[in-house]
Structure formats: structure tokens, C-alpha cells
Amino acid sequence: MTGTEPTADETPTTRSIPAVAVVDAQTPGNVGTIARAMKNFGFEELLLVDPPELDPDGEAYGFAGHAREDVLPNAQEISFDELVSSYHTIGCTAVTNEGDHNHVRFPFSTPRDLAQRLPTVDADTAIVFGREGVGLTNDELARIDEICSIPASADYPVLNLGQAATITLYELREMTLSPAGTQLPDLERVRASQPLLERLYDQWDELLVEINHPEEKREKTARMIRRVFGRADPTTREVNTFLGVLRRATERPDQEE
Known part of the structure; x- marks a missing residue:
């Protein structure tokens, strides 16, 4: 992995496209899947906290598709302390189970909510995903600026790490892609006179x-x-x-x- 790690005393600059951070991923393939989703939806900056070994001949690069050419090799390794001190952070979690009596996992936004509000945030921003099994811990979430959760069935709300990242980045795609930058034609309809x-x-x-x-x-x-x-x-x-x-x-x- 290459790139200059941000430091705690750097002054953030305005960012229109959020970075994507993955904390303590256990499976290289999930890192590759997230990199691929980033490439699909126009995200470029991948931050990795305590990542697994990412062998260019291994699973991560195999799952990354064309993101193996830029997003994945340009990923920056960063500590959690550096992440929360250098970025406005949005932590993604499947489990909320809290109300206004406790603010570790509350209040929260959906990815669609974020798509409407994040363009107005004048700061370097990172969308933060946690481990495959337990996601982000309460201690980590307590240090995160915002919480995001994907609406899902109450019977089984937990998504695979790669799925959660793909859904979230899809909802945020209008921050990164213009209609001319997608494979779909401009869908603007001109009503008959x-x-x-x-x-x-x-x-x-x-x-x-x-x-x-x-x-x-x-x-x-x-x-x-x-x-x-x-x-x-x-x-x-x-x-x-x-x-x-x-x-x-x-x-x-x-x-x-």
C-alpha cells in the first residue's frame, strides 16, 4: 500500500468526495469487494485500519476487478486515532437499538439521508465500515461523528461487509457521478408541448x-x-x-x- 498518511495536526480541506475507511477487516476478499464498489460508484480514496495482508496475487486483488489498477494499490494504511482526528467520520452499523436515552448508536441516518446532506459538509469526510463479524465496537462508535444504518428486515438486519459498503456507496453515487459519467443515458424527459x-x-x-x-x-x-x-x-x-x-x-x- 502506498500514499501519505494524514496526520492529526493537518488542517482538513474541503472534500466533495468522501473517503472510504475499513476497520480491521478479516478477509482480504471483502477489502477487494469494497474497492470494486468504490470503482463502480466513483470513489477513489480507500483507508485501511489494521488490514489483512493484501497480496497482489491473492483474494483482495482477485475480487477487486478494475479497482486492482488504482483504488486498491493506492490504499492508505492509517490508525483509528488518525482516522477520527483527521476526518469527519460516518460510522456504518447494522444494529442501532437505541433511542435518545443513549447516543452511542443514536441518532442515525440512512445512506439516502446522507446523500442529501453530505455535499454541504465542509470537511474531509470518511465513510467507516467495521469488521465482518461485529462491525464497529461501541468504543469506536463513541468516537465517530455520525452514525449511518441501512434499513433492513428486523428479523435479520445484518449485512455482509461487502454488501453494506456496496449499498451505501450506491446511495451516495450522485456525489461522485454525473449522468454523463454513467453507462446509462441521460434520463431527463422532455414533456410534450x-x-x-x-x-x-x-x-x-x-x-x-x-x-x-x-x-x-x-x-x-x-x-x-x-x-x-x-x-x-x-x-x-x-x-x-x-x-x-x-x-x-x-x-x-x-x-x-
Whole structure:
């Protein structure tokens, strides 16, 4: 592992992308899995407290995918004392079981909550994950600035370390990835113009007349159609497609001689 370890007397600088810290992981494969999730969702800085041996030919690099090229070899080994003194820390835990009478595991946020708030935190930030078996201890959590927990079934809320990191980093991805930086196209929808939508509603009205829909029901039916399309926010192409279908239906081609 390479990189310069942060020291307790360094002044933190503003960070838009949190670091990811793993405390006392027992299995190299989980470190590799977390590195891979970081690569998937645009995180770069991996901090390791008391890590296992990470053999370049071993399990960690085997599980890391393309993160073996940068995230994993650039990981920094750091002590827990240095972590909590140099970063604004968010400790992830599956078990809360506390209310406002005790603040070791309370209050807590979900990863989705953090995604909304962390961009406003003007400090170096680290998302901290604990051991595979027991996670972060109460003594460690007591020194953490914030607590994060993933909503899960009360019957079995404990997630695998790699799963927990993957879910959390996925929820925080908007801090690291722009729409242009994902494999998905820009999903912004442009609603069809209101005049085009009015043509669609007029075409529906013509169809209701053509099929002899009961006259006393036409006004209510037309209103329902308007509400459905109003909620759907159809695009120009979608509206034009519906217009073509409705015109054909209104012309009743099956009745042509």
C-alpha cells in the first residue's frame, strides 16, 4: 500500500468526495469487494485500519476487478486515532437499538439521508465500515461523528461487509457521478408541448364519438384520459405515436370496403 498518511495536526480541506475507511477487516476478499464498489460508484480514496495482508496475487486483488489498477494499490494504511482526528467520520452499523436515552448508536441516518446532506459538509469526510463479524465496537462508535444504518428486515438486519459498503456507496453515487459519467443515458424527459397534448385529447374525443361511447359518459371519460396523460408526462414522440394509433382507430379501417 502506498500514499501519505494524514496526520492529526493537518488542517482538513474541503472534500466533495468522501473517503472510504475499513476497520480491521478479516478477509482480504471483502477489502477487494469494497474497492470494486468504490470503482463502480466513483470513489477513489480507500483507508485501511489494521488490514489483512493484501497480496497482489491473492483474494483482495482477485475480487477487486478494475479497482486492482488504482483504488486498491493506492490504499492508505492509517490508525483509528488518525482516522477520527483527521476526518469527519460516518460510522456504518447494522444494529442501532437505541433511542435518545443513549447516543452511542443514536441518532442515525440512512445512506439516502446522507446523500442529501453530505455535499454541504465542509470537511474531509470518511465513510467507516467495521469488521465482518461485529462491525464497529461501541468504543469506536463513541468516537465517530455520525452514525449511518441501512434499513433492513428486523428479523435479520445484518449485512455482509461487502454488501453494506456496496449499498451505501450506491446511495451516495450522485456525489461522485454525473449522468454523463454513467453507462446509462441521460434520463431527463422532455414533456410534450401543451398544444400537442390538446391535439391528443381532441383525437380521443373523436374516437369516443366514433365508437358510440355513451354520450352521458364522454365528458367524464375525457377528463379521466386527460388526468392519466397529465400524470404520465409523455414525450413528443410518445404523443405522436398515440395520435397515429388513435387516428387509425377513429377511421375504423376494419370497416372500409
